[in-house]
Amino acid sequence: MMPQRVRLQYEAAQRLPDTIIGCRVRREPPDATERYTRWINSLTPDQLLTQVFTSHGPTVIMPTWCCSREWFCHVGQFVEDGQGTPEDLLFFYDHLRKGGGVHRLDECLLLYRYHEHAATHSVSEETIWKNRLQFLEERVLDHWSSFTIWNAGKQGRKFYRSLTPRNRDKVVAFCDVDAKKISKGFYTFEESEKRPKPRIPVLHFTEAKPPFIICVKLDLTGGGFEDNLRSLNLTEGEDYYHFS
Numbered sequence: 001m002m003p004q005r006v007r008l009q010y011e012a013a014q015r016l017p018d019t020i021i022g023c024r025v026r027r028e029p030p031d032a033t034e035r036y037t038r039w040i041n042s043l044t045p046d047q048l049l050t051q052v053f054t055s056h057g058p059t060v061i062m063p064t065w066c067c068s069r070e071w072f073c074h075v076g077q078f079v080e081d082g083q084g085t086p087e088d089l090l091f092f093y094d095h096l097r098k099g100g101g102v103h104r105l106d107e108c109l110l111l112y113r114y115h116e117h118a119a120t121h122s123v124s125e126e127t128i129w130k131n132r133l134q135f136l137e138e139r140v141l142d143h144w145s146s147f148t149i150w151n152a153g154k155q156g157r158k159f160y161r162s163l164t165p166r167n168r169d170k171v172v173a174f175c176d177v178d179a180k181k182i183s184k185g186f187y188t189f190e191e192s193e194k195r196p197k198p199r200i201p202v203l204h205f206t207e208a209k210p211p212f213i214i215c216v217k218l219d220l221t222g223g224g225f226e227d228n229l230r231s232l233n234l235t236e237g238e239d240y241y242h243f244s
Helices: 005-015 034-042 069-075 087-097 125-139 154-162 179-184 224-231
Strands: 019-028 101-113 147-150 171-176 186-188 199-204 212-214 240-242
Touching (some): 005 019, 005 101, 019 034, 087 125, 125 154, 147 154, 154 171, 171 179, 179 199
Parallel strands (some): 019 101, 147 171, 147 212, 171 199, 212 240
Antiparallel strands (some): 186 199
């Protein structure tokens, strides 16, 4: 911890008693998880709430957390199911369900060490996926009448198949930039018991209608995806949410 960490986070927690207070971090070694570290440190105040569904997990990372004991007990403390349980993610979601806030101090107050035997590596991707999906459906999809999945590839199709039947029926289209996927015209849900089997249109992203659930990883295309998204002049948290 940096020398001023406790003082600064304690002061913030006094002002924001029902809020998890985080901070910026630097990594050791410096090149560890570069995309993740950029994400941790660069989210805007609004994105601390809108990007809670991504595979990165809590938008302020657990090693930086500060909150009152009273609030911690009110949320319900950590799930103690042992190795393989994403206890920080589960607590974070329950914190949000109970109306808690999220705040990040923009000072770098923690040296965050990476090592290959960290407990986080014991949590399976499928466990994280199921918890994220349940929270997204509860907080967003159950309240939408229809939506488009941005990504007609593997991740987008997995997302579609994983939805509850009620929310799957709300998917009006997939969208993408890949001409090969678009040229096929439709994605057929072969596992469906419905007859005829559902066929979901695949459109170019400029022809698709919001709201979107975006199943494209951030910071991986040299800015290409981000430029495409910006070109639509949409509002994050209203017109789209990130899920990847």
